[in-house]
Amino acid sequence: MDFTPVASLIDRLTSWRVPWAEVLVMHHNEIVFQYRNGFENVEEKTPIRDNAIFNLYSMTKIMTCVAALQLVEKGDILLLDPLSQYLPEFAEMQVKKTLPNGEVYYEKAARPITVRDLFTMTAGFSYDINAPSIQEAVERTNGTLPTREFARALAKEPLMFEPGTHWNYSMCHDVLGALIEVVSGKRFGTYLQDEIIKPLGMNDTTFDLNEKQQTRLIPQYLFDEQQDKAVRMDGNGFRIGTELDSGGAGLLSTVTDYAKFLNALTGYGTSPEGVRILSRASVELMRTDHLNDMTRPDFSWDHMYGYGYGLGVRTHISKAGSGSLSPIGEFGWAGAAGCMAIIDPDSGLTVMYAQHLLNSQEHYVHRRLRNAVYSCL
Template structure:
C-alpha cells in the first residue's frame, strides 16, 4: 500500500532511501509472524513524505492493511481528551490547580492505601485534594485495575472499575464508584498510569454540560476533519475495521478481538476518554499536525499557542523514573517526562534512544504510537493491532529508522 504522499521526501529534508528501510522492517515483522499488518505515516513541514503499509488488517478475511484501515487506538485517546480539558481551561472554566471536587464532589474524602487486604484494607486520609493538573499528569494517586500489581489494582477489579469492555453503566456511575476506592499514593507524590483521563472525560461533560462523546465529536473531531475517528465503527465502515491480535508463544498470532462483533462495532455505554477511540493513520496525523501547528490546523484554531506550549512542557519533578516506580506505561521511564496528556522527551541520552528534547509522544494498548517533534517539524503515526503493546519493541525501532532519514 502507498497513498496519501503529497511531497517528495528530499523536499522536506528526508532521504528516500533511508525512509525505504521502513519498508523492509515492516515486511520482516509480517513475514516473521509477529504482526498481521501495520502502517507508518511520516510528515514533515505539514506534508506527508511517507505512508506505507504491509500485511493484513484481518487474516481470516484477507483484508490488507490499507490507507483507510480503522484501528483501535486505545490510549492514544488520552491526548485528545486532554485537549478537550484545555479548551475548557481556555474558556476560564477552571484553573489547573483547582481541586476536582469543585465539579466532582464525590472525591472530597479520599483515602490512601497503607496496608491490609481485599477484605479489610488500611488507609490514611489524603493530605490534599486531587487537582485537575494531577489528573492530566497521572499524579492523582489513581491506577488501573488491569495492572494486577497492587492491592488497589485488585480492588478496582473487584469493584468493577472499568471504563470499557463490558461496561453497561454510565460514565458518571463508574466515576462515582471509583471515588469510593482508596488511592495508590498521595496526590502529587508519584506518577502512576491510571484511569485519570477517564475521570477527565467525565469532568468535561460536567463542566461543559454536554455529553462527553458529543463534545469530542462537535468540538474536536469534526473541526479537525478527523472523519473516521469515533468511539465506535458504524456499520457502513465495518469493512475497513481491523481485527486485533495477541502474540501467542512469541511467534504465533491469536485473534483477540474480531472486527465483526467487536465492542467497538456498536456505540458504547461509556465513552472512554482514556482509551475508547478508533481512528485511521490519516486522521491521527491531522491531530499531530494540529499539535505542531500549536493549536491550529488548516485555518481552524482550537487552542492558543501558549496553551499547547504548556501541554508540551514537562510537569513532573524530573523524569518518570524519579516519580516512584511506574508499573506500566506506553513509554520508557528514564529521560522521559510528562506534560498535560502525553510524554515529553527530556534527555535522549538518558532515554538511550535517538530523539529531540521537547518531542511529545504516546501509544496505545494495541501497539499503536505517535510522536511529534516541534524542533524538527516532524510527526509520525504507527498503526498496528497487537496486544499488549509491550510484546514487541516496534516503537523504538521505528523511531531509529525515522530519525535516521533526517538529512537536512
C-alpha cells in the same frame, strides 16, 4: 528524503510477530511517506487496506487532554483546582496504607486530588477495571456505565497513595472525560466531535462506529507465545460500558484521520487549514515535563528512558538518556495494540504509526521506528 530504512523496518516487523503495520510521516504539513504491509486478517491472508479502522486505546489520552486544556484556556477550570469542585464524589477520598507487618488500613487523604493530578497520572488511582465499585456500577446500569457514572464508581475505591506523591498509569484520563462532561454540559464524545474532530475534518474518529464504518473495523490479534503465532482477540476490554466514552482508551480511528489531529499539535495547536484547537502556550505546557523528585522514579518503563511526562504525553528531555535521534521536546503517546504518535513542532514532523496487536512489542518497535524515521530526514 529516502524512507527506505522505515519501509524495511515495517517489512521486518510484519514478517516477525506483527500481523500488519502502517506508518504515515508528515513534514511541514505534507505527507512525505506512507507505507503499510502485512495482513489485516491473518487467517484469510487479506492485505491491510487503506482507511482500516482500529482501536487507538491509550492514544485517546492525547485528545482527552487537549479537550481538557481547551477548558483551561476558556477559564472554565484551572489545573490547581480541587477535582471535587466539579465532581463532588472525590471530596473525601481514603488512601490505602500498609503496615510493615502487611496489615492494611485506610486513612483520609491529606490533600485533595487536583485537576492537574488527572492530567499527570498522580491522583492515586489504579487501572483495575475489575474493582468492586466499578463492577457493581456496570451491573446497576445494565452494562451501559455512562462516563459520569464511571467516575462516581471509581470515587468509592480507595486511593493507592496520597495525591501528588507518585506517578501511576491509571484511569485518570477517564475521570478527565467525566470532568469535561460536567464542565461543558455535553456528553464527552459529543464534546470531542464538536470541538476537535469535526473542525479538523476528521470523519473516522469516534467512540461508536456507524454501520458503514463497522465494515472497515479490522480484526485484532494477540501474539500467543506457546503457539508462536498471532491469534484473533477482538474487542476493547477497557470500554466496560456501552455508554462509557473512555477518555483513556475508547476511540477508534484510521491512520490518516488521526494524523490530522496529531499534525495540528505539531502546528502548535493549529491545523494547516487554520483550524485552531489549542494555543501555542497550551501545547508548550502540554509537552513540559511535569515529573518531580517524588514522581520521577515511578516513570521507569525502559522504553521511556530519557523521557519525562507532561500533560498526558511522554516528552523528550535527555538525548543521552534515551539514545533517540529525535530532538528535545518531541512528544506523544502510544496505545495498547501498538499504535504510536510522534509530535515534533520544532522539526515540523508528525508520525502516525499503527498496528492492531495486543502485547504489542512496543518496547522493541517504537524506539526503532522513531530512530529510523529521524535518520531519513
